[in-house]
Amino acid sequence: MTSWITICDTCKREGWTPQTQPLTDGEIFAGLIEDRAASAGVKTRRVSCMMGCVRACNVAVQAPEKLSYVLGTFEPSPENAQAIVDYAALHQASETGQVPYRDWPQAVKGHFTTRMTPLPDTD
Incomplete structure (x- = not known):
């Protein structure tokens, strides 16, 4: 099942101004992620505002019927x-979306803000 990286393209880190940087930090980050995602077999999408402004830059890693994670x-x-x-590639390879801590890339450690369980498939 394909994992998706949802990227907030409106994120602005503290000190951002359009005069010094015409693209938002989120737009820059989205481009960097998109450039790398296709070769890993994961999908990306951009959204405008994930409401995590104090934790910019924000992303979510999601797949149907798996745990979802928000990082910032x-x-x-x-x-x-x-x-x-x-x-995200490790998430995709996992049956549940859970990736053992020992396998996490170093640069994501300390950046997780939320883990959400999958939505139930019944009413």
Whole structure:
């Protein structure tokens, strides 16, 4: 089952101004993640505002019927983008979406803000 990385493209880290940086931090981060995701076999999508402004840059790793994770407080760097993609690939390979801590890429450790259980498939 394909895992998705949802990326907030409106995230702005403290000190961001359009005069010094025409793209938001989220737009920069989204581009870095998108550049790496296809080769890992995970999908991406951008959303405008994940309401985690104090933790910019924010992403979610999700797949149907699996645990979902929200991560934040990233610098939009190539290394962080690759770590998120690597984590999403591990999430995709996991039956439940849970990835053992020992397998987490170093750059995602300390950035998890929420884990959500899958929605029930019955009413």
